[in-house]
Amino acid sequence: MTERSASRLAEAQSPAPPSTDASRLYAPDSLEALREIVAAAVSLEEPLAIEGSGSKSGLGRPVNTAATLSTAKLTGVTLYEPDELVLSARAGTPIAEIEALIDENGQRLEFEPIDYGPLHARERGLGTLGGVLACNLSGPRRVKQGAARDHVLGITAVSGRAEVFKSGGRVVKNVTGYDLSKGMAGSYGTLAVLSDVTIKVLPKSETETTLLLRGLTDEEAAGAMAAAMGSPAEVSGAAHLPMLVARRVAEGHLGDEPATAIRLEGFGPSVAARDAYLSAALQNVARLERLEGEASQAFWRDVKDVVPFADGTDKPVWRVSLAPTAGHQLVMGLRRHAAIDAFYDWQGGLVWLRMESGDAEADLIRAGIAQLGGGHATLVRASESLRAATDVFQPQPAPLAALAKRLKSEFDPAGILNPGRMG
Amino acid sequence: MSVAMPKPSEAVLDRRDEIVSALQAIVPGEGVVDATDEMRAFETDGLTAYRQLPLVVVLPDTVDQVSRVLAYCHRNDIPVVPRGAGTSLSGGALPLQDGVLLVLSKFNRVLEIDYDNRSAVVQPGVTNLGITKAVEHRGFYYAPDPSSQIACSIGGNVAENSGGVHCLKYGLTANNVLGIEFVTIEGEVMRLGGKHLDAEGGYDLLGLMTGSEGLLGVVTEVTVRILQKPETARAVLIGFPTSEQAGECVAEIIAKGIIPGGMEMMDRPAIHAAEDFVQAGYPRDVEALLIVELDGPQAEVDHLLAEVEAIGNTNGAVTCRVSQSEDERAAFWAGRKAAFPAVGRISPDYYCMDGTIPRKELPKVLAGMKALSEKYDLRVANVFHAGDGNLHPLILYDANKEGELHRAEEFGNDILRLCVAVGGVLTGEHGVGVEKRDLMPEMFGEDDLKHQQRVKCAFDAKHLLNPGKVFPTLHRCAELGRMHVHKGQVAFPDLPRF
Numbered sequence: 001m002t003e004r005s006a007s008r009l010a011e012a013q014s015p016a017p018p019s020t021d022a023s024r025l026y027a028p029d030s031l032e033a034l035r036e037i038v039a040a041a042v043s044l045e046e047p048l049a050i051e052g053s054g055s056k057s058g059l060g061r062p063v064n065t066a067a068t069l070s071t072a073k074l075t076g077v078t079l080y081e082p083d084e085l086v087l088s089a090r091a092g093t094p095i096a097e098i099e100a101l102i103d104e105n106g107q108r109l110e111f112e113p114i115d116y117g118p119l120h121a122r123e124r125g126l127g128t129l130g131g132v133l134a135c136n137l138s139g140p141r142r143v144k145q146g147a148a149r150d151h152v153l154g155i156t157a158v159s160g161r162a163e164v165f166k167s168g169g170r171v172v173k174n175v176t177g178y179d180l181s182k183g184m185a186g187s188y189g190t191l192a193v194l195s196d197v198t199i200k201v202l203p204k205s206e207t208e209t210t211l212l213l214r215g216l217t218d219e220e221a222a223g224a225m226a227a228a229m230g231s232p233a234e235v236s237g238a239a240h241l242p243m244l245v246a247r248r249v250a251e252g253h254l255g256d257e258p259a260t261a262i263r264l265e266g267f268g269p270s271v272a273a274r275d276a277y278l279s280a281a282l283q284n285v286a287r288l289e290r291l292e293g294e295a296s297q298a299f300w301r302d303v304k305d306v307v308p309f310a311d312g313t314d315k316p317v318w319r320v321s322l323a324p325t326a327g328h329q330l331v332m333g334l335r336r337h338a339a340i341d342a343f344y345d346w347q348g349g350l351v352w353l354r355m356e357s358g359d360a361e362a363d364l365i366r367a368g369i370a371q372l373g374g375g376h377a378t379l380v381r382a383s384e385s386l387r388a389a390t391d392v393f394q395p396q397p398a399p400l401a402a403l404a405k406r407l408k409s410e411f412d413p414a415g416i417l418n419p420g421r422m423g
Numbered sequence: 424m425s426v427a428m429p430k431p432s433e434a435v436l437d438r439r440d441e442i443v444s445a446l447q448a449i450v451p452g453e454g455v456v457d458a459t460d461e462m463r464a465f466e467t468d469g470l471t472a473y474r475q476l477p478l479v480v481v482l483p484d485t486v487d488q489v490s491r492v493l494a495y496c497h498r499n500d501i502p503v504v505p506r507g508a509g510t511s512l513s514g515g516a517l518p519l520q521d522g523v524l525l526v527l528s529k530f531n532r533v534l535e536i537d538y539d540n541r542s543a544v545v546q547p548g549v550t551n552l553g554i555t556k557a558v559e560h561r562g563f564y565y566a567p568d569p570s571s572q573i574a575c576s577i578g579g580n581v582a583e584n585s586g587g588v589h590c591l592k593y594g595l596t597a598n599n600v601l602g603i604e605f606v607t608i609e610g611e612v613m614r615l616g617g618k619h620l621d622a623e624g625g626y627d628l629l630g631l632m633t634g635s636e637g638l639l640g641v642v643t644e645v646t647v648r649i650l651q652k653p654e655t656a657r658a659v660l661i662g663f664p665t666s667e668q669a670g671e672c673v674a675e676i677i678a679k680g681i682i683p684g685g686m687e688m689m690d691r692p693a694i695h696a697a698e699d700f701v702q703a704g705y706p707r708d709v710e711a712l713l714i715v716e717l718d719g720p721q722a723e724v725d726h727l728l729a730e731v732e733a734i735g736n737t738n739g740a741v742t743c744r745v746s747q748s749e750d751e752r753a754a755f756w757a758g759r760k761a762a763f764p765a766v767g768r769i770s771p772d773y774y775c776m777d778g779t780i781p782r783k784e785l786p787k788v789l790a791g792m793k794a795l796s797e798k799y800d801l802r803v804a805n806v807f808h809a810g811d812g813n814l815h816p817l818i819l820y821d822a823n824k825e826g827e828l829h830r831a832e833e834f835g836n837d838i839l840r841l842c843v844a845v846g847g848v849l850t851g852e853h854g855v856g857v858e859k860r861d862l863m864p865e866m867f868g869e870d871d872l873k874h875q876q877r878v879k880c881a882f883d884a885k886h887l888l889n890p891g892k893v894f895p896t897l898h899r900c901a902e903l904g905r906m907h908v909h910k911g912q913v914a915f916p917d918l919p920r921f
Contacts, residue, residue, distance in 0.1 A: 186623075
């Protein structure tokens with residue numbers, strides 16, 4: 001570090017004590033200030049941890065930097081046109097604030113982003129819009145309506161080159177140039193720092209009903225969910241909570257018996273017709289129960305936020321995505337080698353795994369996934385030391401890893417942004 | 424039409440015989456086409472105003488051949504233009520004089536259908552409609568439906584992120600593709616995603632590849648989501664005395680929480696052209712016609728049709744007809760689907776544009792287009808994916824009349840500038856290609872474009888894949904790679920802090 005830049009850094013930290021403060025936090029309140037901080041970091045070769053509110057600091061590998069760049073002061077909805085189904089906000093705007101605003105207008109985020117708060121023993125509602133996109137969050141409706149990547153329309157960001165760039169726009173149909181907005185999805189702040197995000201919002205459904213099939217084994221549940229998803233009933237959620245897991249959602253009302261849940265949403269007459277159709281198709285499969293309205297919403301919120309594993313511990317939790325019919329096979333195979341607890345979303349294609357012994361067992365899990373046709377496992381909860389010692393994200397074949405690395409170095413040649421977060 | 428393409432490499436042109444021989448060694452038999460008259464079939468795509476014979480055409484039929492062809496071209500600095508069915512409306516598959524045209528049409532097999540996982544694995548040359556044909560006996564279909572679906576290939580759909588009438592409700596190609604296999608210019612075979620969701624769980628390379636117009640890699644396999652067909656579908660025709668009223672009706676339908684399967688608008692010239700051509704039963708005395716299709720369970724469709732009719736009436740509809748049979752629904756669509764050829768009947772040539780605008784700006788844009796139509800003295804007919812704001816103005820011209828083609832192009836460019844000015848974009852579903860390449864700076868600043876090109880550099884640092892498309896100026900990757908922030912020379916601001 002040059003003397004000149006060192007004095008500038010000290011100046012920048014003022015009035016905080018220079019350099020003795022191990023975790024300086026920069027929170028710019030404008031795009032230009034954001035760009036200048038990144039520029040300074042590049043010039044000083046000082047890596048930055050990138051965060052919104054910091055609510056997802058437990059995701060990914062630990063980042064050890066002396067300075068943190070937060071978008072928490074880049075807040076506010078800058079455009080919301082309900083009739084156009086579009087909303088733009090600064091990246092640090094709390095997602096809860098956005099959800100409340102659009103709810104007043106009868107709209108919602110169709111991709112139903114998970115709130116990692118409960119799993120990480122934090123409050124709900126701390127996450128930001130930028131964080132939702134950077135981690136490409138989604139929820140049970142992913143099977144029908146996609147993830148954050150499918151709903152982002154445009155972004156403005158500052159890359160690791162300290163240059164501002166924008167991509168996309170405010171309209172749904174747009175193929176003008178590369179889709180850098182999607183490129184930000186799942187990049188965990190390692191390519192660029194988001195300053196503004198434009199997303200699609202959609203009307204809330206008028207009503208919802210959840211059909212509960214009780215008492216199915218994991219394998220039977222996989223079959224029932226495949227049948228429901230493959231029917232014309234427009235299912236918007238298909239989850240299976242095995243024995244003893246069912247009790248841990250919806251305030252224990254479901255009891256211990258396994259519960260396989262099928263969600264139907266839409267206009268009243270439509271939901272009623274689809275309910276009748278599915279009930280007839282599934283009546284011989286299992287005993288049927290129903291959750292209506294708010295009870296249904298509460299159930300899916302708990303499934304979305306992995307409440308069954310929100311136990312206040314740091315026992316390792318994996319999020320595994322694989323072919324839906326392979327989910328229960330993975331769990332069955334793993335049980336022979338490790339003590340695990342598991343439940344399923346996405347028709348069985350999303351497996352939440354809690355490792356009861358405290359070991360991550362990354363190789364075991366990934367070998368199982370590979371045998372079953374592929375997918376990926378992400379360690380979404382673990383102690384910092386375990387996350388530092390484990391491939392938190394699915395390792396990629398060498399050529400693909402090299403490509404990802406080239407992309408990273410094109411956007412952040414100095415390695416300033418969130419070094420090591422993705423491994 | 425003329426568009427400046429990268430200057431052909433004399434070194435490559437001089438070595439043509441050698442290159443042809445090398446390619447014949449990789450793809451034996453009739454897989455290499457080098458005779459001028461046989462290459463004529465490939466000299467253009469759906470944007471027929473542009474023509475160029477390629478250096479040579481290669482039609483591989485294995486992934487290994489694709490890999491070896493690309494690796495050879497990479498080693499020898501030979502440009503490659505990938506081509507699916509050649510239906511691009513933006514010149515995405517326009518050949519290069521010094522470029523190998525890599526045609527994927529022999530990759531035409533459906534490899535696997537997995538109903539339980541609602542997915543199909545297909546080769547890139549399978550047509551869009553071909554996927555639906557392969558699964559419809561079980562009641563399934565593939566949702567994105569570009570109007571060229573009978574001919575266009577799924578590999579091309581991935582390259583262009585194709586849309587269609589139903590993407591308001593069911594999404595674009597990007598939302599319906601689960602995975603791909605692709606080959607890089609270096610010949611490396613990569614797989615992204617599969618039957619699971621969220622592809623790799625890291626960088627969304629699948630999202631970057633989709634819509635990259637053949638500049639990042641050559642797609643050799645696609646895994647798509649297949650859906651169960653809705654139980655029923657019915658359409659309603661609603662005619663309005665003004666386009667403003669039609670626009671209000673569209674906004675109100677959406678504000679009521681209704682997302683129709685399709686929602687199309689046509690203006691008076693388009694209505695008349697279509698009605699003259701196919702007698703779809705469209706009213707001739709309206710300025711704007713909406714076709715709203717509702718699909719889903721019978722109970723839902725009946726319920727929503729009543730709502731849509733009521734919304735139409737409160738917004739001043741003068742005609743409102745609900746399809747009473749599958750034949751009638753098909754007839755309603757026949758006019759819309761025949762709109763392009765119908766316009767082709769009333770004008771020697773037409774030029775199809777593809778901007779997208781915020782829906783509320785429709786009246787302003789239509790008024791602007793009318794003024795431009797007078798300025799350029801050319802007629803324009805409009806069909807419009809009203810639900811998502813995607814405009815397809817058809818500019819009518821006669822290429823045999825001196826200067827008309829040029830005027831049509833200028834007219835089109837002005838329409839796209841107008842789209843951008845009201846918050847829209849240059850292309851909703853047809854792609855940039857060569858057609859809109861030079862308009863990119865209307866929408867993007869220099870740093871925006873540079874960051875797009877840096878993606879290109881990560882995939883294809885030598886700029887050999889489909890050069891001359893999408894980007895108005897090609898920066899060498901080494902030049903793009905330079906950091907413009909110099910150590911110790913940045914103005915350090917007063918940093919806000921906690």
